[in-house]
Amino acid sequence: MKILVCITHVPDTTSKISFVDQDTVFDKTGVQFIIGPYDDYALARAVELKEQLGGSIAALNVGLAETEPTIRKALAIGADEAIRINAEPKDAFFVAHQIAQVVKRGDYDLILMGRESIDFNGGQVHGMVGELLGIPSVSPVMHLDIEGNVARLSREIEGGKELLEVALPIVAGCQEPIAEWKIPNMRGIMSARSKPLNVLDPFEDEQKTVIENFVMPAAKSGVKMIDADNVGELVDLLKNEAKVF
Amino acid sequence: MKVLVFIESDEGKIKKSSLEAVSYATEITQDTVAMAFGDLESSELNKIGAAGAKKVLHVTDSDFEPSNIMAVSMAIAQVFEAEDIDLMVMAKSSLADPVSARVSIKIDASLVSNVTDLPDMANGFTVNRSIYTGKAFAKTRLTSDKKILTIRKNTVPIRENGLDPKIVVFQPYSKGSDASVKVMSQEKTSSDILLPEADIVVSGGRGLKGPENWGMIEDLAAALAAATGCSKPVSDMDWRPHHEHVGQTGVKVSPTLYIAVGISGAIQHLAGVNSSKFILVINKDPEAPFFKAADYGIVGDAFEVLPQLTKAIQAAKG
Numbered sequence A: 001m002k003i004l005v006c007i008t009h010v011p012d013t014t015s016k017i018s019f020v021d022q023d024t025v026f027d028k029t030g031v032q033f034i035i036g037p038y039d040d041y042a043l044a045r046a047v048e049l050k051e052q053l054g055g056s057i058a059a060l061n062v063g064l065a066e067t068e069p070t071i072r073k074a075l076a077i078g079a080d081e082a083i084r085i086n087a088e089p090k091d092a093f094f095v096a097h098q099i100a101q102v103v104k105r106g107d108y109d110l111i112l113m114g115r116e117s118i119d120f121n122g123g124q125v126h127g128m129v130g131e132l133l134g135i136p137s138v139s140p141v142m143h144l145d146i147e148g149n150v151a152r153l154s155r156e157i158e159g160g161k162e163l164l165e166v167a168l169p170i171v172a173g174c175q176e177p178i179a180e181w182k183i184p185n186m187r188g189i190m191s192a193r194s195k196p197l198n199v200l201d202p203f204e205d206e207q208k209t210v211i212e213n214f215v216m217p218a219a220k221s222g223v224k225m226i227d228a229d230n231v232g233e234l235v236d237l238l239k240n241e242a243k244v245f
Numbered sequence B: 001m002k003v004l005v006f007i008e009s010d011e012g013k014i015k016k017s018s019l020e021a022v023s024y025a026t027e028i029t030q031d032t033v034a035m036a037f038g039d040l041e042s043s044e045l046n047k048i049g050a051a052g053a054k055k056v057l058h059v060t061d062s063d064f065e066p067s068n069i070m071a072v073s074m075a076i077a078q079v080f081e082a083e084d085i086d087l088m089v090m091a092k093s094s095l096a097d098p099v100s101a102r103v104s105i106k107i108d109a110s111l112v113s114n115v116t117d118l119p120d121m122a123n124g125f126t127v128n129r130s131i132y133t134g135k136a137f138a139k140t141r142l143t144s145d146k147k148i149l150t151i152r153k154n155t156v157p158i159r160e161n162g163l164d165p166k167i168v169v170f171q172p173y174s175k176g177s178d179a180s181v182k183v184m185s186q187e188k189t190s191s192d193i194l195l196p197e198a199d200i201v202v203s204g205g206r207g208l209k210g211p212e213n214w215g216m217i218e219d220l221a222a223a224l225a226a227a228t229g230c231s232k233p234v235s236d237m238d239w240r241p242h243h244e245h246v247g248q249t250g251v252k253v254s255p256t257l258y259i260a261v262g263i264s265g266a267i268q269h270l271a272g273v274n275s276s277k278f279i280l281v282i283n284k285d286p287e288a289p290f291f292k293a294a295d296y297g298i299v300g301d302a303f304e305v306l307p308q309l310t311k312a313i314q315a316a317k318g
């Protein structure tokens, strides 16, 4: 089983977001970067599947050199090798194109991703990669087992879930409870230093969207506190201001 | 500009979010075509006209079940060509995500998801989209000739005054099938209002102490015709199903009113609710961080406040 896990390098979930240069550049000052939480689930499940079935795991990131500590963490958690495509991840199409090229060259059976990145939240890259390769993509996946050449998975749908069987190779966008996040141990951290991290030049340069600038949400005008003994006042506000009934 | 809208339905009912997508398209053009799949009564299809579409392409061939994502994507790509479509609009959903991604590759389109407002077409084509899980927006330019948008809920009001549309059965000319994807079973809570679709959401957190106390949340939700949600620990402890949990790692909602009961307001929870129009927080701790993100707040014990509020709402609604 050859597994490719695609990981993002994103601000920690507690980060305050702000921008500089007339709101055209994300302000990285003081921001802690992590493996995307959904990508972390994908990686954790990959490690379990490898333990069970054998094979190898490659972690892939499309990003500049700044992402390497995050990639090393994926190696410490259990990836055998890593690939970094040395380019700014310009948009989902650009990233999908890079990933598809890596898959074509590496002949992977299973391409695991997160359900979505937590910076751009597109939920688009898996479908694009699936289409570029002509193979199915399934997301968000909550359980994934492999039997021979078949993946059995459960996918969350609105208001419930669906059990699927899909012949490999597939792209899967993962979310909990597919596996428990794994914390790297000392041995993992030590061995990560000597595992290969291959840096590749980007495959041909395409993007189809351009961010012009960032915008912060309008501040809330302040909360109206209502006395617990006076729910009537609240009902008035819900009716006449929020107009929900 | 010719605009195509992808319509989703659930058990024979067209989703409200899809009617919103039609209304959104109609703000851009008088020339909106919609595409709907599966068994739908003409009364349902007429709602698409009321929301503004002039024409509905109805795919009735069961090989194009919506869960058949590769086939559906192929059918849409065919419509792009047959109808000379410039832009496709769809409501963001777990189906719209893979379909929009696949179609964008097939037809070489720019794709932007989580769009929160109408496009600015004065100079090219730009939209605002929600990023960093609702903590910011990015003004984004679509540079390809063909374009696809998936829009967030509550972007425009739903129109109801349009005429009955021209309904045409559309038969895609080739069956791209997902032979390798087999749906083995489906589990669904059918009677409930779907969380991502709901106009009002009542959510409970760890402050409710246990699953046996969810009756209060359900009563308030019933009084308001709302969907129910919860915080992550609540679904982690199996008090509520996973698909109800709201936030960074759960469902992102943008209802008109979000009611948070016994939820502290951690940044990861707020990430899933911060595009709600109004937020009401009920918490016994006046220092709970959620109050800072709220429009209305009550400091009090949920076990006392909720029954009173439910009763008062029932009375006000008559």
Ligand SMILES: Cc1cc2nc3c(=O)[nH]c(=O)nc-3n(C[C@H](O)[C@H](O)[C@H](O)COP(=O)(O)OP(=O)(O)OC[C@H]3O[C@@H](n4cnc5c(N)ncnc54)[C@H](O)[C@@H]3O)c2cc1C
Pocket: A013, A037, B204, B205, B206, B207, B208, B230, B231, B232, B233, B234, B245, B246, B247, B248, B249, B250, B261, B262, B263, B264, B265, B266, B267, B268, B269, B272, B282, B283, B284, B285, B288, B300, B301, B302, B303
């Ligand atoms: C990577 C990551 C991702 C996460 N993603 C999510 C996510 O998607 N969604 C999410 O919700 N959380 C998420 N979390 C967890 C989040 O940080 C908080 O731990 C969680 O939201 C807290 O849930 P809570 O507010 O229900 O519980 P608590 O923090 O325990 O708060 C309970 C609240 O109830 C109040 N209360 C107690 N009794 C009463 C009463 N009788 N009446 C009224 N109020 C009462 C208390 O004052 C308190 O404010 C994530 C965390 C991490 C690290």
Ligand SMILES: Nc1ncnc2c1ncn2[C@@H]1O[C@H](COP(=O)(O)O)[C@@H](O)[C@H]1O
Pocket: A006, A007, A008, A036, A038, A039, A060, A061, A062, A063, A089, A092, A095, A112, A113, A114, A115, A116, A117, A118, A120, A121, A122, A123, A124, A125, A126
């Ligand atoms: N720059 C990137 N490098 C590697 N994988 C990525 C990158 N961006 C997105 N992905 C993968 O695609 C998934 C979905 O991302 P998105 O479509 O941006 O929500 C992520 O969870 C990752 O697994």
